[in-house]
Amino acid sequence: MTSRWHDTINLDDLWEGDMTSVVVDGEVVLLVNVDGTVRAYSNRCPHQASALDEGDLDGETLTCAKHLWEFNAVTGCGINPDDARLTSFGCQVGDDGTIYVDIGR
Amino acid sequence: MSTPRIVVVGGGAGSAAAVAGLRQEGFDGEITLISAEDIVPYERPPLSKDYLMGRSGSVLVKDPAWYEQQSVELLLGRRATRLDLAGSTVALSDGSVIGYDQLLLATGVRPRVLPGIDGDGVCYLRTVRDAAELRDRIGAAGHVAVLGGGFIGCEVASAAMQLGKRATILEALPTLLHRALGPDLGEVVAALHREAGVDVRTGQQVNGLTPRPGGGVRITTGDGPVDADVLVVGVGTVPNQELAEQAGLPVGGGILVDEHFATAVPRVWAVGDVASQHLPGYGRRVRVEHHDTALRHGRAVARNMLGQREPFRDVHWFWSDQFEHTIQSAGLAEVTGPLVIRGSLEQRSFSAFSLDGDRLRGVISLNRPRDVLDARRLIARDHHATVDQLRDESLPLKRLASPAAPVP
Numbered sequence: 001m002t003s004r005w006h007d008t009i010n011l012d013d014l015w016e017g018d019m020t021s022v023v024v025d026g027e028v029v030l031l032v033n034v035d036g037t038v039r040a041y042s043n044r045c046p047h048q049a050s051a052l053d054e055g056d057l058d059g060e061t062l063t064c065a066k067h068l069w070e071f072n073a074v075t076g077c078g079i080n081p082d083d084a085r086l087t088s089f090g091c092q093v094g095d096d097g098t099i100y101v102d103i104g105r
Numbered sequence: 106m107s108t109p110r111i112v113v114v115g116g117g118a119g120s121a122a123a124v125a126g127l128r129q130e131g132f133d134g135e136i137t138l139i140s141a142e143d144i145v146p147y148e149r150p151p152l153s154k155d156y157l158m159g160r161s162g163s164v165l166v167k168d169p170a171w172y173e174q175q176s177v178e179l180l181l182g183r184r185a186t187r188l189d190l191a192g193s194t195v196a197l198s199d200g201s202v203i204g205y206d207q208l209l210l211a212t213g214v215r216p217r218v219l220p221g222i223d224g225d226g227v228c229y230l231r232t233v234r235d236a237a238e239l240r241d242r243i244g245a246a247g248h249v250a251v252l253g254g255g256f257i258g259c260e261v262a263s264a265a266m267q268l269g270k271r272a273t274i275l276e277a278l279p280t281l282l283h284r285a286l287g288p289d290l291g292e293v294v295a296a297l298h299r300e301a302g303v304d305v306r307t308g309q310q311v312n313g314l315t316p317r318p319g320g321g322v323r324i325t326t327g328d329g330p331v332d333a334d335v336l337v338v339g340v341g342t343v344p345n346q347e348l349a350e351q352a353g354l355p356v357g358g359g360i361l362v363d364e365h366f367a368t369a370v371p372r373v374w375a376v377g378d379v380a381s382q383h384l385p386g387y388g389r390r391v392r393v394e395h396h397d398t399a400l401r402h403g404r405a406v407a408r409n410m411l412g413q414r415e416p417f418r419d420v421h422w423f424w425s426d427q428f429e430h431t432i433q434s435a436g437l438a439e440v441t442g443p444l445v446i447r448g449s450l451e452q453r454s455f456s457a458f459s460l461d462g463d464r465l466r467g468v469i470s471l472n473r474p475r476d477v478l479d480a481r482r483l484i485a486r487d488h489h490a491t492v493d494q495l496r497d498e499s500l501p502l503k504r505l506a507s508p509a510a511p512v513p
């Protein structure tokens with residue numbers, strides 16, 4: 001299995017408590033920064049594929065604006081409903097602050 | 106000592122949320138869920154949207170195996186016929202009688218039926234069975250008529266058009282969604298339906314209905330007859346309060362409960378569409394027929410039933426999808442005073458706020474879900490808002506939160 005790390009934005013452009021979307025190899029990826037912990041997810045809500053970057057990040061809670069589904073932005077697990085889950089991508093921050101994402105291709 | 110038993114009457118999303126909540130909060134007694142439908146609780150919102158268009162997968166809230174894992178006894182396809190408050194029992198349509206230690210009434214609502222508007226070719230939409238029948242009928246139809254320009258009517262017309270059918274909405278009031286949105290916003294919705302090709306006929310009295318030879322119906326209106334292959338009637342609902350009423354529980358446009366979902370009788374609770382809830386924050390009763398509220402009710406009543414006295418303070422919220430547009434609302438969704446508009450009615454991207462002094466009471470929005478998220482959070486906490494601030498799109502709504510508001 002090969003892993004491909006794509007460089008995206010710099011941590012300087014993603015403040016704590018902030019989220020943004022980037023395009024990686026045609027895939028829209030949601031980047032969130034919860035207290036310095038950066039995570040990458042598919043930008044599509046598992047409910048009806050609505051864009052999550054139009055929603056809200058409050059502390060650890062990510063809310064989809066379309067139907068108010070809520071997720072833990074650190075674990076990707078659903079809060080309401082609790083049996084949903086965000087599609088998670090590999091994510092790491094380089095020494096220079098570059099955020100790298102692995103979407104599996 | 107016997108194991109305590111909680112009996113839930115009704116098989117909607119609120120019931121499922123309550124059952125899940127009870128187990129999550131650690132209740133390990135017996136739970137029995139009674140439903141007149143022969144299917145486990147399911148999501149109703151898709152029934153007038155994606156489900157009709159054949160685009161939704163399973164609509165079940167939880168699959169049947171979940172109830173078994175959670176040791177929830179399902180009594181499906183059985184109606185609760187009699188409630189004995191003194192004896193703490195519920196009688197069912199199959200003749201059985203079930204005792205309870207606590208009872209949750211989540212009996213929902215049923216469509217209001219118009220006298221004389223029935224027979225072949227006439228559909229009401231409430232259950233998944235109704236929706237399956239309607240989906241088949243729309244599939245075979247060329248022209249779908251809808252009686253009632255409320256949410257159900259608008260969504261069904263939208264689905265029919267997207268399936269390539271002709272659609273006509275017959276509404277007695279001057280605009281669509283008149284009661285929910287008021288005349289100005291209702292007119293915006295009517296315009297977008299007309300633009301999408303729906304024949305929107307407002308101010309229409311429907312006088313009668315006759316079957317057409319070969320199928321379909323002829324609808325007699327003040328402006329002449331309308332021929333359709335199927336007529337969908339969406340003219341409001343009636344709360345299923347008879348079980349409670351016959352038992353002597355106070356009712357009045359729903360089963361009366363306080364902010365903890367308690368009825369007048371200890372250990373008997375009510376939630377969801379059927380619950381007319383007194384909310385001190387609003388200073389009056391509200392009965393809300395929206396999915397999100399039912400889910401929140403279910404989770405909150407579970408905690409109250411288990412002894413945590415937790416008043417319901419969640420901000421009411423709903424959405425409706427029609428064509429490519431999304432209507433959302435948060436707070437008290439009633440249009441009484443003047444509205445403050447952020448965005449543009451013409452461009453169909455706006456939020457209409459209602460204010461009580463410098464406090465937001467509610468927002469109705471078209472294609473601006475982000476505003477609704479922000480407003481919903483503001484309504485739940487201390488804030489100050491002026492007309493100018495709300496109109497100023499360069500000012501993020503979040504900024505209107507009072508600085509003293511605690512940051513979680």
